[in-house]
Amino acid sequence: MCATCGCSKGAKVTIEGDHEHAGAHEHAGAHEHAGAHEHSLAHEHTDDHEHSHAHEHSHAHEHSHAHEHTDEDGRVYSHTHGAPDRGPAELAVLEARLLEKNDRLADRNRAWLAGREVLALNLMSSPGAGKTTLLVRALSELGLPASVIEGDQASSLDADRIRETGAPVLQINTGTGCHLEADMIATALERLRPAFGSVLFIENVGNLVCPSLFDLGEAVRVVLFSVTEGADKPIKYPHMFRRADVVLLTKIDLLPHVDFDERAALSALRAARPDVTVVRVSARTGEGMPELLSWLRDRHAALHPT
Amino acid sequence: MHELSLTRHVVSMVVERAGARRVTAVRLRIGRLSGVSAEAVRFAFDVCARGTVAEGARLLVVEPEGRGECPACGRSFPMESVIETCSFCRMTPLRVVGGEDMMIESIEMEAG
Secondary structure, three states, rough: OOOOOOOOOOOOEEEEEOOOOOOOOOOOOOOOOOOOOOOOOOOOOOOOOOOOOOEEEEEEEOOEEEEEEEEOOOOOOEEEOOOOOOOOEEEEEEEOOOEEEEEEHHHHHHHHHHHHEEEEEEEOOOOOOOHHHHHHHHHOOOOOOEEEEEEEOOHHHHHHHHHOOOOEEEEEEEOOOOOOOOHHHHHHHHHHHOOOOOOOEEEEEEEEHEEEEEEOOOOEEEEEEEEOOOOOHHHOOOHHHOOEEEEEEOHHHHHOOOOHHHHHHHHHHHHHHOOEEEEEEEOOOOHHHHHHHHHHHOOOOOOOOO | OOOHHHHHHHHHHHHHHHHHOOOOEEEEOOOOOOOOOOOHHHHHHHHHHHOOOOOOEEEEEEEOOOEEEEEOOEEEEEEEEOOOOOOOOOOOOOEEEOOOHHHHHHHEEOOO
16 A cells, blocks of 8 residues: 555545556656645634644653652652663654644635635535435526536546536546545645636535545535435434534435434434534425525525625 | 544654654544544554554554533533433533544654
């Protein structure tokens, strides 16, 4: 496995527009993250999670020394620490978040998007909850310029469906990866170049677990929950639902045909996230679409004060 | 398996900090409510560190307990899941106040 990007056979991330590179360790294009290691101090934090920046306290200490300990009773112990064979070691205190790199890139994406007044939404759900179908319908009815970043392990099937609506789209294939990360979005943004003042839908890999941890730089986290799933999904996948800004209850046209306890589902959702916005929608019949689109237009208008 | 990708981030940060020096130990703090399995990180670490200066390093993971606070009555309770209601006022969902850490605390390197 390559330590720079984590790529290995079968785990290679490909982003539409990549040029072929012969060896797994040749990092042209897709894995070049310009400025990824810069520390920009001027970014905004709009979310309520903490961004603690890694600061280091490093000090070399000799490992061969004698010293004394005095305990509460006044007894004094003394002992010697011997030096290990390899000489003195250095302890570096990092106190760095595991997701430091991802979140730093996500903040850059967020700043980039805000600078262009692009409203970015991260759509997450289990596979088959209806993300692409809903997007296809929303794109044709929204009446605002919009583009799409599609995340899937393999194939460009979803991007092809989106392309038919005429919206600009870019497919990311994560290989064996189970979620999108901020660096993939950074590359995708450079290539897709969403229009000023547009809406950007990021369709994450269908998965209710992993995508919840990775901030992509979006403004809104949307989780889809279809009525063909169990009403207890929010309890079983709490990490995903408790970070959702909006939950779309999808495929509501199927309610008469399935044993879905909508009240139980709503109370499970409120337990996970008390203040969550819930929109009921069917991309098939169009029920709920006006509410969804009007919510979207309001969010979009909030970015463009007139 | 987001742990594999998280562990890659860990190794990459450790390697960046260590430069050419060999890393002998890495200390992480992964809270029990973080949504990350410490066990899976341990499993992934050896694989991710292979071929880097962190290969063979000891991995120590401390796992702080989950802790929640009731926004209504202000009482604080240990939490085992991120969705729990206050056991005193019954209905109110607890706000998570501890156990969500995902940090690299420190690394130990051979002196350069």
